[in-house]
Amino acid sequence: MHFHESDYCNVNRIPVSELADGQQLEQAFRAADKQLRVNRQGGKYILLKLADKTGVLAAMLWNADERTYDSFDRGDFIYCRGRTQIHNGALQIIVSDLERMDPSEVDLEEFDRYDAAKSEQLVGQLRENFAALQNESLRRLGDAFLADDDFVSRFCKAAAAVTNHHAYPGGLLKHTVDMMELAKLIAPRYPQLDADLLIFGAFLHDLGKIDELAADGEISYTDRGQMLGHIVIGVQMLAEKINQLGDADFPSELRLHLEHMIVSHHGILEYGSPKIPVTLEAVALHHIDNLDAKMSSYTSVIEADVSADGNWTNYNPSIGRKLWKKRD
Structure with missing residues (x-):
């Protein structure tokens, strides 16, 4: 798989903050973090954090290997194919394949949170x-x-x-x-x-x-x-x-x-x-x-919660509670 600048420019990129469940994606993200992990069956997968200026989402690339993991660094831009899904009440991306991009291939304005x-x-x-x-x-x-x-x-x-x-x-x-x-x-x-x-x-x-x-x-x-x-x-x-x-x-x-x-x-x-x-x-x-x-x-x-319950967020273990989120 290889992407060129023209491929990216023709894509109508969806900001992280506007992603919803069940969307097919082919677009650029910044790799905010990456970890190579092993599942119970011994298979390897990459746990990612994919970001742009509007937010960060967790992502998974199953059946991965060291070659793919080493092909990009934290902070790099990567072009991803995949789909969104809700897991344990939170939106995530299941990545099918990815490739590192050169910074010249992206619109940096879409990723720079500095105002x-x-x-x-x-x-x-x-x-x-x-x-x-x-x-x-x-x-x-x-x-x-x-x-x-x-x-x-x-x-x-x-x-x-x-x-x-x-x-x-x-x-x-x-x-x-x-x-x-x-x-x-x-x-x-x-x-x-x-x-x-x-x-x-x-x-x-x-x-x-x-x-x-x-x-x-x-x-x-x-x-x-x-x-x-x-x-x-x-x-x-x-x-x-x-x-x-x-x-x-x-x-x-x-x-x-x-x-x-x-x-x-x-x-x-x-x-x-x-x-x-x-x-x-x-x-x-x-x-x-x-x-x-x-x-x-x-x-x-x-703001990041995607719970189906309109009044409450999902239970968040880091703060030990659900939060009331309804706003009139």
């Missing part, structure tokens, strides 16, 4: 949030981050996760700004909170993901991310930026509070925080983070 205009708008919100800070040290530190063009470029394209929430290029920036907006709403309700500290903690808490995750191609962990994780990387990034300020007078207690919010924002040791929150700002930050992440991931579950 440059949206990112520019969010960076503008960041600048406004920093300008409104009363604490001069935090305001100068925020301006130093945004004056670093390399940092801003990587921040704009970073993902917040591989699979769970905001798992797309630009997702980290969206998650961060949304959390800062939540902090601005919540802080006035609790006068005992230092609003500037909470808002800046929201900015800092996940910055390490810029170096923990690689967002070019398909999202995956970097070597540094595997070895250190975003919490340690985030503390290092904060230290580097304070040092770049050349400000020997940056308040040591303020720095300590910022570091604590980074290391405790997962809330409990079992979720990867080396320390649990012990300041009011760190407690608030953890709950804001959890709220924004849960709303994003649960919304994704609802």
